[in-house]
Every structure is written in C-alpha cells, then in structure tokens.
Amino acid sequence: MVSQFEAVRNGSSEDAALRVTTNLDNTNIALSAISLPKEEHYPYTCTHLAEVLNIRNHDVLQRIKILNLRNNPIYYICIPAGKTSYINKWSEATLQKLKEIIA
Structure with a gap:
C-alpha cells in the first residue's frame, strides 16, 4: 500500500491510491462506514415535487396514489x-x- 502511495505521488502510477466505494468487495482496505440520516435520502416534499414538475400538488398526490x-x-x-x-x-x-x- 505504501508503494502505491509513493507511485501516485511521484506520478509513475495512474491507479488511484484509495478507491471510495460502497462495495466492500472492490476495496483493499475498509476505513470506516459513513452513515447519513435516512431523511437525507428523501429530500422532497409534495410541494417541492409539484414545483419541480410544474404541476399542482393535487396532481402530484393523485399520481402518487x-x-x-x-x-x-x-x-x-x-x-x-x-x-x-x-x-x-x-x-x-x-x-x-x-x-x-408525466412524459
């Protein structure tokens, strides 16, 4: 691992020194897990969806239903x-x- 860092720093390697991924099988070393609050995965309210889609709130709710x-x-x-x-x-x-x- 140290030799890989040295090669990247010296410009003799084009490979990434560390790979950031959620797939643990594709890593050389797992440093830690990052845990986001689950609310972060749901950024939209119905009103916001209506604004982005340029339709009424009622239309958003009907389609969701x-x-x-x-x-x-x-x-x-x-x-x-x-x-x-x-x-x-x-x-x-x-x-x-x-x-x-909608499309």
Missing part, C-alpha cells in the same frame, strides 16, 4: 416533526418515477 408509492420505502418516508405531527418526504426515485409518468 395511482402508482402506490406511499407504501414503498424506496419512494416515501414519514418523518416525525414533534410529538404529534409528521412530514411526508419523497426520494429522488419518486421524482424520476413521476417524470416518467
């Missing part, structure tokens, strides 16, 4: 926002699915 996206964790998460309230959040996959259905 037709596609049954609310029951799939790939598309949807309900995040607590206090003792009794929640925020519905949607993933990038939701946006792509809605774009497909």
